[in-house]
Amino acid sequence: MQNPFVDRLIERAQERDSRVIVGLDPNLEVLPNFLQERLRREPTETNIEEILFEFNVAVIEASAAEAVGFKPQAAFYEQYGLAGMKALYRTLTRLREMGELILLDAKRNDVTHTAGAYATAWLGAHHPIFGTPNPWRADALTINGYLGADGIRPFMQVNPEAGLFVLAKTSNPSSGELQDLLLQDGFSVAEKMAQLAAEWGATAMGECGYANIGIVVGATYPEQAARLRAIAPRAPFLMPGIGAQGGSLQAVSAAAGADQLGAYAASSRGVMYPFAPAALSGPDWRDAARQAISRAARELRLAIRRVLASQGG
């Protein structure tokens, strides 16, 4: 496998001394007032696209130095129809031009041909008809493994370099309704999913020693994160739930592994919106927003570094 995602992930983490993945979840209702006001004055599809993209660029430029990569959440673009999709298109293109790693959070899932179509859409190197480079491609994609291997293989085949993160234990309060149930062999559903992901990943190892298939593990469940690390020792962990959802840095540390390179904290609202919208009502919103975003991203990066240092010490 040439240049798999996981090798680029680990290399970038070391270069930037960071374990932070910055979410890009644009929500017009919490953007700086200046942008909201602009949309109220001129409520057009084009303006939605423009504002989402402009704000994303501010977030990306302010936080790139502190981040391992960026995680656009597909739902937040889909909710604005074609305008949202165009903003996503431009965001992906900009991230790629800047050389930033893109982890698209879309939790796609289906089987055979249909899973292959999702893979073509979001991971394919080329347009399925024209053969031109696919401007929508991400470096990695979150997927839901409920359908088993038939739902995973097509994603691995369409672009073997692309990384995958399979949902194991999600960060939300009700995740246990299904994921914590114990199977007859004593493992939970989430642990079984991690086992499956580890099996699939064993056939797609990077030179870094980690697998190109990782798992999603909520930072809100530190004890389970440690158990899942033991079950899937070579899987990179994508860990949402830091910040707004009350996730702990201890969970990231518990899942980081001996080399401390195995766990990545995904933060969206905490890094994107560290300001009151009303405080940013003037045309100078960008400078103030960028300062606050840059500070929030740096503080998260350093806080994780401190926790890892105290554990590794």
Next chain:
Amino acid sequence: MQNPFVDRLIERAQERDSRVIVGLDPNLEVLPNFLQERLRREPTETNIEEILFEFNVAVIEASAAEAVGFKPQAAFYEQYGLAGMKALYRTLTRLREMGELILLDAKRNDVTHTAGAYATAWLGAHHPIFGTPNPWRADALTINGYLGADGIRPFMQVNPEAGLFVLAKTSNPSSGELQDLLLQDGFSVAEKMAQLAAEWGATAMGECGYANIGIVVGATYPEQAARLRAIAPRAPFLMPGIGAQGGSLQAVSAAAGADQLGAYAASSRGVMYPFAPAALSGPDWRDAARQAISRAARELRLAIRRVLASQGG
């Protein structure tokens, strides 16, 4: 609840004496040669959009009289980028103008705000900013319940009338890797998911006596379909896997319930592509395609009716 999806589903099934949901999974590589040739001569984004939409219209018009509703599969549109999304937009708009029921197969899943954004995108009655009618809205959406109630409630809240189909037992060969595993209470993971869907659905009952939350159950697993019917007696079943995947009409019959209105066979390739692409190379492709599609849809409708009659008799 005013006019929930499930009441419209059951009413339409009775009106048309049908249990067929026609999939709309456009794949340029298997379209009539005439359309493929047109794209080769003029390989543009606009032409992709136009051809996907034209073919969908032919399928819809040819099969509507035989169908309870239509099930566009999001992946097949996403794979063609903005051109695909525009074709989906026009397809949804056309279906709505014709008064056809739309079950969007997108298997979306996430929690709280993010699930709400997916719900806004695909089920919301109105644009989240402009308040205008949402042209992307479907009548029902397939979702993946792996994340528990936090991942279901936002879909129920954004549009209480909208129907949901939660993946329980999927039609693919590897679905058992996770879904067939037995929990400590003796139920399988798929059965537990059906129990959860039944609980969620109990708070959203239609006047027809069925719940507005159904489950997806592969027609490839007749015995499990019968067990799931016992577990979720009031859930409408969406049953893919007929035709190309070898699913059986017996499974539909086993899951239909005493009133024979509980199970719906989803067929995509079998109804959409009942012709050899090379046989349709002339400008008269439409007539020949429509005849074949209409016949395939009618045969499936009548075959299900026969199986139901022999069981119900």
